[in-house]
Amino acid sequence: KNPTAQTEPPSVMVSQLFPNKSYPKGEEVEYKDENNYRTTNEEKRHLDNLQSEFLSDFREAAEIHRQVRQYAKKSIRPGQSLTEIAETIENSVRALTGHSGLTEGDAMAAGMGFPCGLSLNHCAAHYTPNAGNKMVLQQDDVMKVDFGVHVKGRIVDSAFTVAFEPKYDNLLKAVQEATNAGIREAGIDARVGEIGGVIQETMESFEVEIDGTTYPVKSIRNLTGHNILPYSIHGTKAVPIVKSNDVTKMEEGDVFAIETFGSTGNGYVRDDMEVSHYAKNADKHHVDLRLSSAKALLSVINKNFGTLPFCRRYLDRLGQDKYLLGLNSLVASDIVEAYPPLCDKKGSYTAQFEHVRPPMSPEYQHVP
Ligand SMILES: O=S(=O)(c1cccs1)N(Cc1ccc(F)cc1)Cc1ncn[nH]1
Numbered sequence: 001k002n003p004t005a006q007t008e009p010p011s012v013m014v015s016q017l018f019p020n021k022s023y024p025k026g027e028e029v030e031y032k033d034e035n036n037y038r039t040t041n042e043e044k045r046h047l048d049n050l051q052s053e054f055l056s057d058f059r060e061a062a063e064i065h066r067q068v069r070q071y072a073k074k075s076i077r078p079g080q081s082l083t084e085i086a087e088t089i090e091n092s093v094r095a096l097t098g099h100s101g102l103t104e105g106d107a108m109a110a111g112m113g114f115p116c117g118l119s120l121n122h123c124a125a126h127y128t129p130n131a132g133n134k135m136v137l138q139q140d141d142v143m144k145v146d147f148g149v150h151v152k153g154r155i156v157d158s159a160f161t162v163a164f165e166p167k168y169d170n171l172l173k174a175v176q177e178a179t180n181a182g183i184r185e186a187g188i189d190a191r192v193g194e195i196g197g198v199i200q201e202t203m204e205s206f207e208v209e210i211d212g213t214t215y216p217v218k219s220i221r222n223l224t225g226h227n228i229l230p231y232s233i234h235g236t237k238a239v240p241i242v243k244s245n246d247v248t249k250m251e252e253g254d255v256f257a258i259e260t261f262g263s264t265g266n267g268y269v270r271d272d273m274e275v276s277h278y279a280k281n282a283d284k285h286h287v288d289l290r291l292s293s294a295k296a297l298l299s300v301i302n303k304n305f306g307t308l309p310f311c312r313r314y315l316d317r318l319g320q321d322k323y324l325l326g327l328n329s330l331v332a333s334d335i336v337e338a339y340p341p342l343c344d345k346k347g348s349y350t351a352q353f354e355h356v357r358p359p360m361s362p363e364y365q366h367v368p
């Protein structure tokens with residue numbers, strides 16, 4: 001008999017909770033569409049069933065993300081180690097997709113779309129603990145929880161900020177309002193530079209008082225939202241979060257992650273600390289490798305992740321060891337890209353809010 005409710009921590013596969021893939025549609029919103037769109041019925045039918053497979057994979061991934069982040073928001077507490085927080089989220093995603101990722105290729109069927117980021121305070125993105133990390137979440141921390149869920153390569157990339165102290169409320173409100181403003185502006189034919197202007201205006205209308213000092217909230221000018229392609233988390237188009245004259249347009253069928261980052265620091269991030277996040281370069285073809293450990297590691301990456309981002313802990317759990325020399329040589333020959341933590345200045349605070357919203361084609365326009 002199919003289970004009817006999710007457990008805590010989450011363990012019931014979402015495909016069992018929604019028989020015949022009747023996943024919730026989630027929010028479909030109106031968007032401004034200057035030119036009205038005409039399709040023949042034949043085209044429409046073809047487009048519909050082409051999209052329905054792609055949409056049902058996205059909706060399954062979105063429902064899994066929703067259930068896991070709901071549990072994460074309830075269960076994350078000061079005193080927990082970053083490692084246990086990351087592993088609880090990652091193991092919940094794997095349980096809900098029904099893919100442990102421990103057998104060859106299984107993580108490419110469904111599972112983590114990319115590592116669970118747990119970036120603290122002045123660090124905004126791409127931090128997750130490596131093996132042996134002893135860090136413990138503190139009462140005063142501002143932690144960005146950013147994890148991906150994919151089903152057959154359709155990646156849902158959504159993030160939120162955890163803070164226990166109310167003094168950060170305005171910083172968190174700034175990013176929530178800015179992201180929602182960006183999502184309202186998104187749609188077919190929307191220009192990404194204009195979206196950036198609306199995001200920055202919303203973000204920078206906030207200020208936040210922390211421990212007696214009042215800071216204007218700044219949009220982090222060198223972080224962006226981005227479109228998402230199958231098995232590729234950082235597509236081809238970026239959505240700036242500051243005003244820009246980039247006239248790149250959102251197109252029908254594009255899927256965008258709209259993410260905004262607010263900061264009390266410089267409003268600019270730099271690479272910092274040890275790398276944990278990596279991904280194979282999609283556009284890099286075969287390069288002759290001398291180092292046998294690099295060759296062996298590349299075959300493990302190809303067979304388990306393809307172009308999906310991974311972190312060192314994912315290699316550990318696959319039983320790989322002494323892989324650093326090989327990994328660094330794959331990075332040096334540009335076969336694998338390293339994504340170091342992105343941090344503003346020490347002592348500053350950053351927050352993030354991220355949501356995926358495909359600019360729907362007219363057929364999916366939902367009349368409220
Ligand atoms: O900053 S990005 O590298 C980027 C590239 C082009 C435009 S934005 N990045 C993509 C990514 C890279 C590596 C990962 F492990 C996971 C994601 C955005 C992002 N990070 C977290 N959520 N969204």
Ligand SMILES: [Mn+2]
Pocket residue numbers: 097098099109110
């Ligand atoms: Mn499956």
Ligand SMILES: [Mn+2]
Pocket residue numbers: 146147157158159259354
């Ligand atoms: Mn993200």
Ligand SMILES: [Mn+2]
Pocket residue numbers: 157225226257259354
């Ligand atoms: Mn993203």
